[in-house]
Amino acid sequence: MSDRASVLLIYTGGTIGMWADPRTGTLRPMDLGLLEEQVPELARINVRLGTVAFERPIDSSDMRPADWVRIARIIGDNYSTYDGFVVLHGSDTMAYTASALSFLLEGLAKPVVLTGSQLPIGTIRTDAKENLITAIEIAAAKDEQGRAMVPEVAVYFEYRLMRGNRTVKVHAERFEAFRSPNWPTLAEAGVHLRYDRAAILPHRAGPLKVHDRLDDRIAVIRLFPGIRADWMRHALAQPGLRAAVLTTFGSGNGPTDPEFVAALREARDRGMLLINVTQCVGGRVEQGRYATSQAFVDMGVVGGADITVEAAVAKTMFLLAHTQGTEELVQRMEAPIAGEFTLG
């Protein structure tokens, strides 16, 4: 029996495994075999690697909640066989998938590291190889007691490991595409891999439970100066809509126009969940700090604190499918599940 750590590589698509269609120059996903051919270094890593791929790798803009569940199930089905998991994923919606996995994988005690790249793996200046190889190393890393070094869902990109549900994609071109504005980096990769143990979630006891239900009847509505009350009323009246993430100004503020406030209040009175998340990249929502957020407090809008929009979307979909009634829903929204926000 080998005492080498084992890591399962789950390939879903994304630029990392794309090739340029010679006819059009458009980037399209290639299959896992070709991807492995491009990284002969994989054979030299001191980790037992397993691989599994989506039968049709996708650009992450095509990821849907059903795909998040699919990835969670792959992890669940292979949980006892591997020490860690690396999910190769397009960067565009990686922060959403990482957030969703952090809620779907209850009791996770092993690393799930999502990574990808800005340039395809076959290109000379690619960032893919370093991202892939270091992500595998992190997924295999153990502490002095032989436990997983990072027992949580994380994103590794350009020398930084970040909590998955704290990440946002901040750049469309730079290799340094991700940030975790409201939570410290979990590890930095230089000559050595330096882990910030205080920032990493503590080990959780108990078995893994893979959840497989999400409710996508939600909307994300970004406020802007001049947003019309009648438009807001119409948007919130869509049949079936159960929750809306409102992205607000600064520390959670919005227009005080009575018509606008009434449109939100009517939705709340119908039992709709409203969540207040700031449009700012960093910092937190503090409802009631300014008069321009008092109406949110009065009507029972959930203050999102320092949660990202990505994590708010995934958490809302998760909780809508896992709670009975508005009261329980609001209570569970206001408590962190997997370190996705900091209590004030």
Ligand code: ASP
């Ligand atoms: N469009 C690509 C995707 O998200 C971009 C990337 O992988 O970086 O799949």
